[in-house]
Amino acid sequence: MSRAKIILIVIVGLFIILQLIPLNQTNPPVIQDASAPSDIKLILKTSCYDCHSNETEWPWYSRIAPGSFLITRDVVEGRKHLNFSEFSDMDTFDSTDIADEILEVLEEGKMPIIPYLLLHPGASLSDSQTKALMGWANTLYSE
Numbered sequence: 001m002s003r004a005k006i007i008l009i010v011i012v013g014l015f016i017i018l019q020l021i022p023l024n025q026t027n028p029p030v031i032q033d034a035s036a037p038s039d040i041k042l043i044l045k046t047s048c049y050d051c052h053s054n055e056t057e058w059p060w061y062s063r064i065a066p067g068s069f070l071i072t073r074d075v076v077e078g079r080k081h082l083n084f085s086e087f088s089d090m091d092t093f094d095s096t097d098i099a100d101e102i103l104e105v106l107e108e109g110k111m112p113i114i115p116y117l118l119l120h121p122g123a124s125l126s127d128s129q130t131k132a133l134m135g136w137a138n139t140l141y142s143e
């Protein structure tokens with residue numbers, strides 16, 4: 001067998017083995033969905049819910065390693081920081097914290113993260129959407 005063939009077989013074999021590594025791509029139950037006016041909810045669902053809720057849409061390419069590892073990590077980390085599906089038992093301290101963090105990422109234009117925007121150009125926030133989300137985040141202080 002030629003060297004090129006052996007290399008190819010090894011690469012294909014590794015690719016197949018990578019596909020067998022189990023991933024935690026689950027959507028746990030929604031405990032309490034964040035309440036927001038419908039226009040705000042639409043923005044959150046379009047731009048944030050894939051990583052910050054239990055209603056993640058897992059597209060076909062999210063199942064294919066090694067990209068699947070990166071996508072799964074973003075969702076697991078994203079939910080850890082902020083989960084709009086588990087918005088129920090926030091006391092005032094928590095909601096102040098969350099409002100602060102949301103305002104901060106919006107001011108800095110940090111979310112959604114760039115790799116996600118490359119695959120979901122429609123999720124990028126316009127200036128008016130950013131403003132609307134900031135207005136909503138400010139209402140969380142009084143909750």
Ligand code: HEC
Nearest residue numbers: 047048050051074077078081082101102105111112113116
């Ligand atoms: C592709 C996944 C993804 C999307 C979509 C996404 N985020 Fe995130 N988000 C993350 C990850 C990963 C982290 C944690 C690591 C970090 O801070 O970069 C995070 C962190 C955060 C944090 C916490 C920041 C901190 O300093 O702890 C806030 C607030 C946040 N995101 C808000 C949003 C909002 C609002 C949207 C929608 C406009 C959004 N995110 C969209 C992945 C995402």
